[in-house]
Amino acid sequence: MKQINRIILLVTLLISISLLSACNPFSYTKRMELEDQVTENNQKGYDLVERGEYEEAITYLDKAVEYIYKLKPSLVNLDHEIELSELMDSPFNNLSWAYNEQMDFEKGLEYANKSLLILPNSDVEYVNKGNALYGLYRYDEALVQYDQAISLEKNDKSAYYGKGMIYYDRHQYQEAIDEFDTYLSLDSTDIDAMEMKIYSYMDLGDTEQALSFAEDLIKRAPTNYETYRIKATVIENTGELADIKKYFESMIEKFPDEMDIFVQMIKAYSAIGELEQAKASYAKAVKKDKSYVDLYTTMGDIYSDHSLYVEAVEYYDQAVQIDPLDEDFNINKLQALYNGKRNLRCAAFGEKAGKQLATSTDIAWYTGQCNFELENYPEAIDNFGRAVEIDPDDDESYANMAYAYLMLEDNDKAEEYSEKSLNLYADNSTANYVKNAIQEKQKPLGKQISKFFRDDYLYQDSSGNLDKTLAKLDEANLTNKDIADVIERVKKPDDWFTFALYGDEYDQLTVETGSDITYEDQGDIAYFRIYEFAGNTDDKFTEMIDQIPDPEKKVLVLDLRNNSGGRMDSSNHMLDVLLPEVVTSVLIDKQGYTDNYYSDASHIDFKKVYILVDEYTASAAELLTLGLKTYLNNVTVVGRDTFGKGVGQEVFEDKKNKIMVFVINFYWNVRQNNIMYTGIKPDIYIKSDKLADYMKVVN
Known part of the structure; x- marks a missing residue:
């Protein structure tokens, strides 16, 4: 936000001395020393804000305020207007400016209000308050402050700029243009205001006027890269590939050292759906300067926007390698791993990043989410615990801690953290679920x-x-x-499929065998034996399959013989790894409500896929088989008719009493195909139970 800020003048010292001498207990010499400290620290703070060094500026401005409070202690809790010199006012106004620049608008507003209590007021103080209110989206109040500034100084350009931004955000584009015109009449060289005027024309649908103004801008500043960049934005808005390509090539020729041109070009191609052109521009740019980090973050963002999260990870990782301590780069990679369901990699990377960037709630939160998905509940609790240490008002992390404790059946801790979450936000759905679940668990x-x-x-x-x-x-x-x-x-x-398990059967079922999935690299064949779909089977499968080099040149074999099923979400997540963007399955409950599983655009392709089945292949194993057979054209099912279990179960478990109750809870289908009682018929029948006989078909 545009602003003009005043600096205290030395002549105010003489005025302030006369005002303070009658009521201040300090000697003349002491007052002079304190006022010198106010002036010196305010000056340093002002200069630092001008240079964009806001943290250090605030340190000096805070010192100036401390000396002011020593001179006049009644200002500490000031709640009414008082007339004093500019010496006593300026540091508060400059603190408002500094905090606004830091995007801490609550603090900016606090100091603007204090500054305005010390009379007389100036247009600059009202602009600073307007900027703080604008940052807090309190537009009507901000407009009042900008108008007040204009009433004091009709040529306060910052107030017109602020009004223009509010009208733009409110989609009142003609009003925005009028305000930016007034601003430009006072400062005809400001690129930012010109750019906002052009955006306003574009959003009005007047591309011709926007282009005309952009070309006029270039005539005024023919060597300024920014003017060409702004025109490129208008050209992008036309959506014509040939025009966009021609203009960017001319920019590269004129500004050969401006790597940002490639970034803008990549974004422009992506915006009009030309992903291959975007990739080609990226490849050209990397050859020119592989250290330009914005190239990698831009490509990562583009792939993420297309739900190609796994591909995005590669680019975000390049950015992390260039600057391992950049918080945003680490968060981008972590978020892509989480969205791409790479939970094992996400948890490992998050732990490493969290040690380097211990003040990031996002890193702790995403790491906790991935550990939760892995059912690593103690680790998830630690991660969310770090998040609330950093931000004690993080109701979502408290709620997730409560949920993790609930899964561990530590009901006391679950209740404690659900209450902490609800005290911060009474409508937190996770915390309310935990609270209700605990109340239910207290019943017999x-x-x-x-x-x-x-x-x-x-x-x-x-x-x-x-x-x-x-x-x-x-x-x-x-x-x-x-x-x-x-x-x-x-x-x-x-x-x-509805029954209760307890005693020895419960013990056998809950023993962790670790033998749910195995993988063999057989040269041109990637062979997976999947015995069951446990909670982490999908994560193990994903981790293994990501390590296979050149999968498109290999044959994938999924051996699901004697696999009676397991977790439906595990099967769906494995489909997500292998399928493009589709609805992998639909679950239908007793009321007819549906719950859809989706795969994202990221997927791993194989030359051919063989699925080995028999009469004991059931439930989640049938879902994996049917999903791949339905959506891919290179799948061959080998073996015998599958079991035909087109329903899924919900499970009640009480670990303390060692009992589980399984009930049929939903039907499932893949593209409206349910295999209840009919099963899946193989493409090639095999009578034998020997793996070698099945593999003859593959080989």
Whole structure:
């Protein structure tokens, strides 16, 4: 935001001495020393703001204020207007300016208000307050301040600029043009105002006028790169590839050392959908100067905007290598890893970045999210804990800590952190979910399971004597066997997939075997044996497949024999790795509501894909098979008809009592194809159970 700021003049010292001498307990010499300190620190602070060194400037301006408070302690809690010299006013006004430049508009407003309490006021003080209010999106109030500045000084160009920006943000483009015209009548050389006027014409749809003004700008400053850059923005707005290409080539010829031309060119091509042209411009630019970091961040942003998150990581990583301590570069890479579901890499990189940049809440937050996805709940709690240390008002991180504690069944801690989140923001959905879940867990186990069954069982309308049978769960002193018997009686008679597990069966199921997936590099064949879809199977698969060189030259084999399924989200995430931007599956609950899984644009291609199946291939394994077969044209299913489980389960677990209750919760389909009871028929039938016989087809 444009502003003009005054600096205290030495002549004010004499005025201030006479004003203060009657009421100040200091000796004349002491007053002179204090006033000298005010003047000196205010001058240094002002000069530093002018140079853009805002942190250091604030340090000096704060010192000036300290000396002012020593001279006049009543100013500390000033709440009414008082007439004093400019000496006592200027540091507050300059602090407002400095904080506004730092984008800390709350502080900017605080010091502007204090400055305005010390009379007489100037147009500059009203402009600073207007700028702070503008930064806080309090546009109506800001306009009042700018008008007040103009009433005091009709040639205060900063006030006109501020009004122009407000009208522009409000899409009142003609009004914005009028204000920028007034500004330019006072300062005809200001490039920023000219640029905003051109943008206003473009947003009015008057490209011809915008182009005319841009060309006039070049005539006025034919050697100024910025004027050509502004015209390029207008040319981009036409959307004509030939015109854009021709103009940028002329810019490169005129300004061969301006690497920013390539950045603007890349953005322009991307904006009109010419991604290949953008990539070609990037390649040319990197040959010219591979150290120009904006090239990498721009390409990363473009790939992210196209949901090509994995590709974006490569470019953000280049930026990190150039400047490992740049917080934004690290956050960009971390965010792309998270969005691309590269959770293992995300967690590892986040831990490393967090040690170097310990003051970044975003780094701690994204690292926590990735650890949460990996079910590394203690690590996630540590990450979110770092985030709230940095920002104690981060309700979302408190809520995520609460959720992680809930998953660990540490209900006391879960309740503690959900309350901390809700104290900051009462409508935080995660914290409210945790709070309600804890309240539910305080009920007897039987009542919890009864509610779970009523809420989540897909076939309850077909379940005979539902209320009467579930009433048994309200009784006291139920054993796990009692609960299992009730579930067996209340479920639909032909429902094989609703049941309770407890005792030895619970122990066997919850033992971590680590044998859910294996990978073998067989030269031209990438062979994966997937035994089940556990919580982290997708992450392991993704990590392994990312390491395969030149996958488009290889054959992918997914061995899903004897795989009875598991986590549907794990299967969907694996589809995301292998498919372009599609709806990988649709889940349909008992009310008919749907929940869609999507894949992003990033995907890994193979020359050919073979999926090995048998009659025991079911559920999530069938989803992976059907998803790949439906959306890719190079997939061959080998083996025998699959099981045909087109439904999914929801699970209630109580770790303390060692019991799980599985209930059928939803139907699933891939592009409206559900394989319940029918299964998936292979393209090539194999009677044998031997892997060698299956692989003969592949080879």
